[in-house]
Amino acid sequence: MTMDTNKKLAVFIASAIVLAVLPFVVGNTLGNSWVRTIDFALLYVMLALGLNIVVGFAGLLDLGFIAFYAVGAYTFALLGSPHFDIHLPFYISIPLGAGLAAMFGLLLGTPVLKLKGDYLAIVTLGFGEIVRIFMNNLNAPVNITNGPQGINLIDPIQVGGVSLGKAIEVFGFSLNPVHMYYYVFLFLTVVVVIMVYRLQHSRIGRAWVAMREDSIAAAAMGLNIRNIKLLAFALGALSGGVAGGLFATFQGFISPESFGLLESIMILAMVVLGGMGHIPGVILGAVVLTIAPEVLRDVIGPLQMHTFGKMIVDPENARMLLFGAAMVIMMLVRPEGMWPSKRRAAEFKDAKKG
Amino acid sequence: MDIFLQQILNGLVLGSIYALIALGYTMVYGIMGLINFAHGEVVMFGAMVTITVVTTLMNAGVALPGPMLVLIGLLVAIPACMLLGYTIERVAYRPLRNAPKLAPLITAIGLSIVLQQVAILIWGRNYIPFPAILDHETIEIFGATITKLQLGIVALCLLLMIGLLVVVEKTKLGRAMRATSQNPAVASLMGVNVNTIISATFVMGSALGAIAGVMVATNYDQAHYYMGFMIGLKAFTAAVLGGIGNLGGAVAGGILLGIIESLGAGYIGDLTGGFLGSHYQDIFAFAVLIVVLIFRPSGLLGEKMADRA
Amino acid sequence: MSEVLLKIEGINKRFGGLHALSNVSLHINKGEIYGLIGPNGAGKTTMFNVLTGLYTPDEGSFTFDGNDLFRAPPHVVVKTGIARTFQNIRLFHEMTALENVMVGRHIRSSANALGAVLRNKSTRDEEAAIEAKAWELLRYVGIDDVAYERAKNLSYGHQRRLEIARALATEPKLLALDEPAAGMNPSETESLKALMEKIRDGGVTVLLIEHDVKLMMGLCDRIAVLDYGKKIAEGVPEVVRKDPKVIEAYLGVAHE
Numbered sequence: 001m002t003m004d005t006n007k008k009l010a011v012f013i014a015s016a017i018v019l020a021v022l023p024f025v026v027g028n029t030l031g032n033s034w035v036r037t038i039d040f041a042l043l044y045v046m047l048a049l050g051l052n053i054v055v056g057f058a059g060l061l062d063l064g065f066i067a068f069y070a071v072g073a074y075t076f077a078l079l080g081s082p083h084f085d086i087h088l089p090f091y092i093s094i095p096l097g098a099g100l101a102a103m104f105g106l107l108l109g110t111p112v113l114k115l116k117g118d119y120l121a122i123v124t125l126g127f128g129e130i131v132r133i134f135m136n137n138l139n140a141p142v143n144i145t146n147g148p149q150g151i152n153l154i155d156p157i158q159v160g161g162v163s164l165g166k167a168i169e170v171f172g173f174s175l176n177p178v179h180m181y182y183y184v185f186l187f188l189t190v191v192v193v194i195m196v197y198r199l200q201h202s203r204i205g206r207a208w209v210a211m212r213e214d215s216i217a218a219a220a221m222g223l224n225i226r227n228i229k230l231l232a233f234a235l236g237a238l239s240g241g242v243a244g245g246l247f248a249t250f251q252g253f254i255s256p257e258s259f260g261l262l263e264s265i266m267i268l269a270m271v272v273l274g275g276m277g278h279i280p281g282v283i284l285g286a287v288v289l290t291i292a293p294e295v296l297r298d299v300i301g302p303l304q305m306h307t308f309g310k311m312i313v314d315p316e317n318a319r320m321l322l323f324g325a326a327m328v329i330m331m332l333v334r335p336e337g338m339w340p341s342k343r344r345a346a347e348f349k350d351a352k353k354g
Numbered sequence: 355m356d357i358f359l360q361q362i363l364n365g366l367v368l369g370s371i372y373a374l375i376a377l378g379y380t381m382v383y384g385i386m387g388l389i390n391f392a393h394g395e396v397v398m399f400g401a402m403v404t405i406t407v408v409t410t411l412m413n414a415g416v417a418l419p420g421p422m423l424v425l426i427g428l429l430v431a432i433p434a435c436m437l438l439g440y441t442i443e444r445v446a447y448r449p450l451r452n453a454p455k456l457a458p459l460i461t462a463i464g465l466s467i468v469l470q471q472v473a474i475l476i477w478g479r480n481y482i483p484f485p486a487i488l489d490h491e492t493i494e495i496f497g498a499t500i501t502k503l504q505l506g507i508v509a510l511c512l513l514l515m516i517g518l519l520v521v522v523e524k525t526k527l528g529r530a531m532r533a534t535s536q537n538p539a540v541a542s543l544m545g546v547n548v549n550t551i552i553s554a555t556f557v558m559g560s561a562l563g564a565i566a567g568v569m570v571a572t573n574y575d576q577a578h579y580y581m582g583f584m585i586g587l588k589a590f591t592a593a594v595l596g597g598i599g600n601l602g603g604a605v606a607g608g609i610l611l612g613i614i615e616s617l618g619a620g621y622i623g624d625l626t627g628g629f630l631g632s633h634y635q636d637i638f639a640f641a642v643l644i645v646v647l648i649f650r651p652s653g654l655l656g657e658k659m660a661d662r663a
Numbered sequence: 664m665s666e667v668l669l670k671i672e673g674i675n676k677r678f679g680g681l682h683a684l685s686n687v688s689l690h691i692n693k694g695e696i697y698g699l700i701g702p703n704g705a706g707k708t709t710m711f712n713v714l715t716g717l718y719t720p721d722e723g724s725f726t727f728d729g730n731d732l733f734r735a736p737p738h739v740v741v742k743t744g745i746a747r748t749f750q751n752i753r754l755f756h757e758m759t760a761l762e763n764v765m766v767g768r769h770i771r772s773s774a775n776a777l778g779a780v781l782r783n784k785s786t787r788d789e790e791a792a793i794e795a796k797a798w799e800l801l802r803y804v805g806i807d808d809v810a811y812e813r814a815k816n817l818s819y820g821h822q823r824r825l826e827i828a829r830a831l832a833t834e835p836k837l838l839a840l841d842e843p844a845a846g847m848n849p850s851e852t853e854s855l856k857a858l859m860e861k862i863r864d865g866g867v868t869v870l871l872i873e874h875d876v877k878l879m880m881g882l883c884d885r886i887a888v889l890d891y892g893k894k895i896a897e898g899v900p901e902v903v904r905k906d907p908k909v910i911e912a913y914l915g916v917a918h919e
Contacts, residue, residue, distance in 0.1 A: 198779055202778075202779035203765075203772055204774070206762060206765055214753050219736075220737055221769060221833060222737070222746075224736075224738040343757050
């Protein structure tokens with residue numbers, strides 16, 4: 001065994017331990033609301049990695065990605081809530097939602113195959129809006145989505161008779177839902193990470209990069225551009241669908257409001273700010289963009305009280321202001337993202353020179 | 355009352371506002387090839403500043419006729435928005451001119467968020483009513499009604515569009531703009547200051563946006579920090595529909611989109627046997643866009659792009 | 664008698680009002696180096712794009728190795744056995760030389776997304792075979808020493824060779840080269856010529872567009888001459904060289 005693999009093993013074991021105890025450390029020091037934030041960070045990691053397949057690997061700008069999240073979430077909610085009084089177990093409704101989301105991916109992908117760049121961006125954006133508008137309005141004349149009120153009392157995940165929706169005692173430890181969901185999310189996040197990593201380093205991943213770099217040359221090498229694009233849309237949507245289902249059961253409540261354009265943009269920002277196409281970068285982007293606004297929420301109010309003795313700027317307002325400004329500054333300072341792949345970093349360096 | 359004609363008229367009013375905003379998107383896109391996502395916010399600022407000026411004047415007891423007050427408001431809002439447009443370009447786009455396309459898209463989105471939050475700081479989160487100083491007197495045309503104000507909006511839009519076309523086609527500045535949009539490198543070799551041209555484009559687009567913002571506010575009697583978002587989205591859709599980068603296309607796309615939306619909202623209930631109601635109005639813009647782009651991937655009046663081997 | 668590999672008849676291609684190819688017929692025999700020449704704008708590149716599926720012809724027929732390829736999309740054309748390079752070199756610039764060639768193996772491999780995710784034995788074996796084949800081809804064209812260099816950092820001559828290796832990775836029966844010698848100095852051209860002969864002797868038929876008439880005359884087994892979208896001559900170099908129509912349209916100008 002070389003030093004290098006030893007070192008890798010050490011890093012792996014260390015991060016496994018950190019990830020395993022993280023919810024308890026955070027829960028006991030900062031409170032369970034922060035564990036909840038970490039759970040959301042994991043959901044966003046899955047979403048961002050899904051979008052990264054489309055935008056980062058295949059180079060297709062998608063501004064309606066949240067639609068697939070919505071499809072996964074509504075599938076779970078409709079099949080596991082008092083709304084239709086159907087209560088399918090999660091191991092059926094999550095794959096079902098993921099599959100349905102992938103089908104929506106193909107549905108979106110097929111008509112837009114010939115579109116490029118900004119045209120593709122605006123059509124995907126329109127697609128996302130259409131999905132949202134339907135969810136908002138499909139409560140009449142037949143009530144399918146319950147309209148703007150959304151769907152409530154969504155079933156929690158049940159594993160072997162244990163509901164993750166209620167706190168349980170294990171060996172004297174009190175396990176809250178946020179802790180239990182953490183491990184479920186962590187497991188699935190790891191699955192998604194392995195999935196996208198292997199895809200990237202495969203014949204398919206190479207085909208995506210080839211198409212992104214020069215679609216004409218790629219076609220001349222015999223790549224079936226249509227299938228490669230559709231595969232990217234479908235696989236990206238698949239992870240979006242999984243995350244959506246998890247979101248629904250975790251939150252216990254969903255409404256169309258959670259699936260607006262701003263959410264799509266947020267996920268895109270995670271991908272781009274993190275480092276497009278680079279899996280560790282995208283994970284970082286998702287984590288930072290989920291945690292940072294929450295930190296700001298906690299810091300801004302008290303900080304103002306402390307310095308000025310009163311609230312000068314509404315904390316919510318200040319939080320979004322700083323967030324927007326950070327996006328701008330980050331892109332100006334590091335357009336390649338916080339943690340780009342070497343390949344991308346080189347591309348940007350050349351672009352600057354040129 | 356003739357519903358069909360009424361919907362067409364409503365669509366025309368809405369559509370000419372879309373067109374005016376779409377011009378801002380399409381001009382920038384034509385020259386720089388990027389979506390100025392913050393343009394909707396310029397429109398919103400135009401409306402907000404005008405309302406503030408008008409309200410302040412009224413509170414100060416200035417007794418002028420309504421249109422006069424709005425005009426003064428506009429005379430403040432237009433330069434303010436021009437300055438805003440200029441700043442947006444300098445801050446968020448110019449440093450990234452050679453960066454890949456997604457980078458300016460993200461700065462634009464970030465800037466949009468910042469501008470909305472600044473608007474909240476200044477004007478708050480609530481809807482702000484447009485002071486009731488304008489005449490909403492209606493005229494009847496073949497059984498359909500339109501307010502004089504709306505008629506004025508359409509007329510002013512037409513005038514501004516013609517004015518813009520004259521500037522682009524007939525003036526030295528316009529020639530330089532067209533040259534830059536075709537090939538910035540060559541244009542700069544020919545002595546065109548590309549930076550100045552790009553700034554001018556943003557400034558002109560923002561002026562149109564400011565006026566459009568006031569039109570929206572007067573037409574709906576209110577303004578809101580978030581109003582730029584949807585209207586910007588629709589206008590951008592209109593620009594793409596017509597063929598982005600093409601001025602005539604933006605106008606055609608805007609008016610077409612307005613009419614389609616308005617007809618769609620009026621008739622969707624009948625068409626679907628009551629299954630879908632008028633709250634699906636927003637779907638039309640996007641549905642039409644998708645359908646058009648499937649058959650004409652570069653928009654209605656966009657030039658056909660051929661892959662060069 | 665040699666066997667016909669590719670045959671087109673009555674091919675027409677118009678761009679708006681421009682009649683880029685009018686009624687062109689030609690055939691390429693198995694195992695030969697076939698040259699396509701003509702003055703600028705004669706329709707050589709258009710012809711080339713039609714033969715490789717990038718352009719769909721308006722009328723005519725196109726058969727290759729017993730398959731009908733009329734209006735077939737590029738991936739079908741490549742699968743049937745025609746691979747190409749580009750006049751202005753279109754490599755995947757940010758990929759390494761090795762990866763570029765590996766992309767060329769795409770059509771001759773089959774692992775799907777599920778296989779890629781599961782990384783089962785057959786996928787791993789296939790991936791190893793792809794890499795081995797790519798190394799072999801890099802050695803074949805003589806650039807295996809730069810396998811891990813990004814394509815855009817390679818020298819011009821190496822880029823040309825890489826493009827040929829990438830095309831060969833698709834296992835073509837016909838290799839179509841669009842002005843491979845453009846921008847090369849005489850010694851590079853000479854070694855490129857040797858490579859093309861090596862490829863032909865290895866059993867791959869070669870179709871060549873070139874400006875360098877001298878190179879073509881010395882290298883090609885047969886030549887077709889295009890002028891204003893029409894074929895004006897076809898045959899062995901010695902005969903084509905003396906064809907008065909060719910001299911008038913092309914060689915005459917070149918010799919002035």
